[in-house]
Amino acid sequence: MKPKMMVHGSYARTISNPDEVERLLTMGWVVAAPKPKTAMAKRMRALRARRRAEGWTVVTLWMSSDDAVAVKAALLPGETVVQMIIRLVRKQSLL
Incomplete structure (x- = not known):
């Protein structure tokens, strides 16, 4: 299972255990997406994904x-x- 970022109030932590994720969700925690490291991060990820799909090599x-x-x-x-x-x-x- 891919680790999930869980947020409650001003406290956030990354959880890998699916049982712990379910327990925290029932307690009111929400799953959050980490903010991109730069303003262009989302665009850069999309570009890399597109290039991989087109067969480009790094x-x-x-x-x-x-x-x-x-x-x-x-x-x-x-x-x-x-x-x-x-x-x-x-x-x-x-x-």
Whole structure:
């Protein structure tokens, strides 16, 4: 069971036990949704969900400072890193 945020008065706590959730509901507690961490959080979650559904993949890339300088030097004006990678892969006939 997914933990639920329970609220009563000015006191809130997260409950994982379904029996405890039912007990607190009968005592007047309500299930609450946590507030988004930023004003854009809901939009960002929706965007990530849509991209996952479209088959997008998240890639995290760590590189040395020298490699980062080389990547920045290879970028064309207004080009994103992804666009640069695709351009260079196509140039090498790997796609």
